[in-house]
Amino acid sequence: MSLLSVNGLSVKFKRRNGDLTALHEVSFSLDRGERLAIVGESGAGKSILGYALVNLLSKPGYIAAGSVQLAGQELTQLNAKQWQGVRGKRIAMIFQDPMITLNPVLSIGDQMVEAIRSHTRIAYKDARKLAIEKLAHVRIAAPVQRFDQYPHELSGGMRQRVIIAIALLLNPEIIIADEPTTALDVTIQAEILQLLKQICLDNGVALILITHDFGVVSRIAERTLVMYAGRIVEQGPTLEIINDPQHPYTQGLLNALPQMALPGQRLNQIQGSMPPLSEHPGGCAFHPRCPYAQDKCREKVPGFVYSGVSTVACYVVEDMLAEFAQYDEEDLDV
Amino acid sequence: MNIWHRPQGVAEHTTRVRHVLSAMRGDKLALFALCIFALYCLVALLAPLLAPYDVNSVDFMDLENAELAPYWQTGDGRFLLGTDTQGRDLLSVILYGTRLSLTIGVCAVLIQLLMGGTIGLLSGYIGGRLDAFLMRAADIQLSFSTMMVAIVVLAVFQTLFGNAVYQQLAMLMLILVLGIAEWPIFARIIRACVFAEKDKEYVDAARVLGVSKVRIMLRHILPNTVSPILVILTIQIANAIVAEAALSFLGLGMPPAQPSLGALISSGFNYLFSGAWWISVFPSMTLILLIFVMNLLGDWLRDHLNPQAAGG
Amino acid sequence: MSEPLVRILQVEKSFRTRSEWRWPRMFGGKKTSLASHVYAINNVSLEIERGETLCVVGETGCGKSTLARLLMGLAQPDAGVIEYQGQRIDQLNDKQRMRYRKKMQMVFQNPYASLNPRMTVYQILREAIVLHHRDWDRHQVDLFIAELLQSVGLSKDAEDRYPHEFSGGQRQRISLARALSVEPELIVADEPLAALDVSVQAQVLNLMMDKQQELGLTYLFITHDLAVVEHFATRVAVMYLGRVCEVAIRETLFKAPKHPYTQALLSSIPRLDNLTLEPIHLSGEVPTPLEKPVGCSFCGRCPLANQRCYEQIPMLELQADGSQVACHAVAEGRSWK
Numbered sequence: 001m002s003l004l005s006v007n008g009l010s011v012k013f014k015r016r017n018g019d020l021t022a023l024h025e026v027s028f029s030l031d032r033g034e035r036l037a038i039v040g041e042s043g044a045g046k047s048i049l050g051y052a053l054v055n056l057l058s059k060p061g062y063i064a065a066g067s068v069q070l071a072g073q074e075l076t077q078l079n080a081k082q083w084q085g086v087r088g089k090r091i092a093m094i095f096q097d098p099m100i101t102l103n104p105v106l107s108i109g110d111q112m113v114e115a116i117r118s119h120t121r122i123a124y125k126d127a128r129k130l131a132i133e134k135l136a137h138v139r140i141a142a143p144v145q146r147f148d149q150y151p152h153e154l155s156g157g158m159r160q161r162v163i164i165a166i167a168l169l170l171n172p173e174i175i176i177a178d179e180p181t182t183a184l185d186v187t188i189q190a191e192i193l194q195l196l197k198q199i200c201l202d203n204g205v206a207l208i209l210i211t212h213d214f215g216v217v218s219r220i221a222e223r224t225l226v227m228y229a230g231r232i233v234e235q236g237p238t239l240e241i242i243n244d245p246q247h248p249y250t251q252g253l254l255n256a257l258p259q260m261a262l263p264g265q266r267l268n269q270i271q272g273s274m275p276p277l278s279e280h281p282g283g284c285a286f287h288p289r290c291p292y293a294q295d296k297c298r299e300k301v302p303g304f305v306y307s308g309v310s311t312v313a314c315y316v317v318e319d320m321l322a323e324f325a326q327y328d329e330e331d332l333d334v
Numbered sequence: 335m336n337i338w339h340r341p342q343g344v345a346e347h348t349t350r351v352r353h354v355l356s357a358m359r360g361d362k363l364a365l366f367a368l369c370i371f372a373l374y375c376l377v378a379l380l381a382p383l384l385a386p387y388d389v390n391s392v393d394f395m396d397l398e399n400a401e402l403a404p405y406w407q408t409g410d411g412r413f414l415l416g417t418d419t420q421g422r423d424l425l426s427v428i429l430y431g432t433r434l435s436l437t438i439g440v441c442a443v444l445i446q447l448l449m450g451g452t453i454g455l456l457s458g459y460i461g462g463r464l465d466a467f468l469m470r471a472a473d474i475q476l477s478f479s480t481m482m483v484a485i486v487v488l489a490v491f492q493t494l495f496g497n498a499v500y501q502q503l504a505m506l507m508l509i510l511v512l513g514i515a516e517w518p519i520f521a522r523i524i525r526a527c528v529f530a531e532k533d534k535e536y537v538d539a540a541r542v543l544g545v546s547k548v549r550i551m552l553r554h555i556l557p558n559t560v561s562p563i564l565v566i567l568t569i570q571i572a573n574a575i576v577a578e579a580a581l582s583f584l585g586l587g588m589p590p591a592q593p594s595l596g597a598l599i600s601s602g603f604n605y606l607f608s609g610a611w612w613i614s615v616f617p618s619m620t621l622i623l624l625i626f627v628m629n630l631l632g633d634w635l636r637d638h639l640n641p642q643a644a645g646g
Numbered sequence: 647m648s649e650p651l652v653r654i655l656q657v658e659k660s661f662r663t664r665s666e667w668r669w670p671r672m673f674g675g676k677k678t679s680l681a682s683h684v685y686a687i688n689n690v691s692l693e694i695e696r697g698e699t700l701c702v703v704g705e706t707g708c709g710k711s712t713l714a715r716l717l718m719g720l721a722q723p724d725a726g727v728i729e730y731q732g733q734r735i736d737q738l739n740d741k742q743r744m745r746y747r748k749k750m751q752m753v754f755q756n757p758y759a760s761l762n763p764r765m766t767v768y769q770i771l772r773e774a775i776v777l778h779h780r781d782w783d784r785h786q787v788d789l790f791i792a793e794l795l796q797s798v799g800l801s802k803d804a805e806d807r808y809p810h811e812f813s814g815g816q817r818q819r820i821s822l823a824r825a826l827s828v829e830p831e832l833i834v835a836d837e838p839l840a841a842l843d844v845s846v847q848a849q850v851l852n853l854m855m856d857k858q859q860e861l862g863l864t865y866l867f868i869t870h871d872l873a874v875v876e877h878f879a880t881r882v883a884v885m886y887l888g889r890v891c892e893v894a895i896r897e898t899l900f901k902a903p904k905h906p907y908t909q910a911l912l913s914s915i916p917r918l919d920n921l922t923l924e925p926i927h928l929s930g931e932v933p934t935p936l937e938k939p940v941g942c943s944f945c946g947r948c949p950l951a952n953q954r955c956y957e958q959i960p961m962l963e964l965q966a967d968g969s970q971v972a973c974h975a976v977a978e979g980r981s982w983k
Contacts, residue, residue, distance in 0.1 A: 215916025258877035
């Protein structure tokens, strides 16, 4: 059984004149110790998905349908008190800006000890020991001294390490990291990614990495979900998606990267941009930008089809597969 | 290097107006406050037409009619809300008083806005020593309480020039005193806004194009500080009206011949417990309701002009 | 050799971290100020050739944005010379600068902040055009605005809309249109893609390349994204902590990076075409330059540093393949491992 399974999860935003749908029936699963990346551009709903998983949607947003199960336990029905035992303990979160999570007026040690003691009954001394151990685990030099420092005394990369250490405190089963390296410089980014990967390997923690950067994905994730306008459009093993993208959007996204064109040549751009929440088009949401769009793409949302090791929601791929299947049959007949 | 993932500072200008209006429609309390306020403004503008009696005519004041109770107690159809100690029709006087109070409040705040706006813009945009100097001046000004300054200035003026001159110039003096005493409030807010705006890239872009300093200040920065100005504008007008009423109540405001709401309350106050409660109570209620709706509006504007609240 | 379009010579710039007004000395103000300085740019020399795309790469706080601001006259250098076609432009007043404003323009990083939210696209463009073509009548201006919008791929009905009605990519197009409205020779672009999505980045980058071909523009392109640099640059300057540590033509830099920092930087971009490449780990992070460094600014994190690096500032030296590198280790032939 998979560790986390999400089924038909829909998130809506309450508005006076009709609710807006931010996530349309998202389903996926995550195994123990698996590293999964959720990729998409801004507005794809990837962060909303992350927040919805741990029930941290801000006010007008709410889960309209679907289920989220953590090792068989339904999470969408939990009350605030029951969430306490899950969020931070079994599922930890890492955000883009470390200062969101860190309280600037408390020393990082106090914050870590508080995090431990709010979940388990443990003496201050032991909590401190555990915290220092975790700080050392994320390769912070001189953890005993760092323990008493305040967030503003640390550099950006160091803060993100502290955040990772805090996430690790209660030995979670899943870490959800929302753009953990976007605010950092490239050289630091590389280190933090390495660290995250190592930590997942060491502790058997599953990772959900939310990012817009395929470069980051390629470094760390085993499996990738590509999201567009609130839907998953393609999922599969990372290498497969990067080397052989099936969905026109994934193809476009990867082809638009500068390294995919010869220096000085025009880049392969996708026309237009992601529609805002209020203007999600009917049918396949990508059809206005898709070079292969047909009539049926405009009318009905495509279902998922298996294409090799990935699953793709696209009529073009579906038709192609059907055609291949027909050839195969003809071959058999002959 | 920040990477912005969400549009920031959305909802501006046209949508701001549209947004405010549509939000207003949804919020019953705000709509109510706006209606009442509009009614007050209308009354203030049309007081000469609405009032049953002309306050400036000679026979308006008739001591024979002094201290008549309201219509529903006496059945006297001539004076709907009764009359005051000098026999004036209370309704007419309240209508005119509202007009006076609102005029003084608005004019005083316009002076505040003009002074504070100029000083705030200069201080924020030029910065450095000028800023430090102007802001210290503002600090000093604010450390004298408005009422204290007003009382001293008005009392000195009254004794220096005598009551006759004072009666003529009372309104002007009130406007000036209230206006000048509170400019630092606007100056500070506008300066803070300018500080925030002037480091934005669109100002740099204008500079790179060679747009002149004055134009940058007036055309680029000023329009972007409108929202907070609007909010304090409402609240400051309410404050100025209250201050004027308080001064009048203390006998330093409008003279009894031209009573503002404060002066009316004051003149009726002595009779409050001797039976003629209406002289004081009606103007008080008028004043309280006005201040209440203005504060409601101010609070509401603050909530809805805030880009974070208004953004999507 | 022809004269470069822009020459930046030994420019320095520092900022006071506290800029409060203190009492003038006659009131007993102290001579020694408590304010500390951040040395943003230390002795930087660069040349921009006509028609090229010079990319300046570096991490946060390396002074690359400050360099752009100095060039555009948004800040004045503490020392050094900036020349435009042989004319000094670093000490001009507003009036004298007007001539050069027409020749060089800037595109900013954050498309959500670089357009005045209270002005329509028409007003934004008109302001720029009218300023530099005072004799044009309304009709000419209107025609030119329509032409500009079309040339950056926006439709005519964009004119009367406000910036917030556009997406990030479209706003960056408007920014570019504004920069192009004075028909400049040089465009300084400060991280113009950083705030955009991948698919939109490609659109804007394509547009910038098209315009360069069409109008013969010169770009000074400031970025931290090496993938973009590799695609777009003619020459690359790598900056670290207020100094230029390597300048080279693109091919040379990406094929044979010499400065240890450049090497580390190149190895840490996640690449899709080479998934096995392991990044070179640098110890520590970019410090804030609160003191004028005495040695090489990279020495604190450099694995090749020796005593000399801490004591002597390395100068840019011409290498055999035409690149310029400021590094003692390269000069002495010290290398990795």
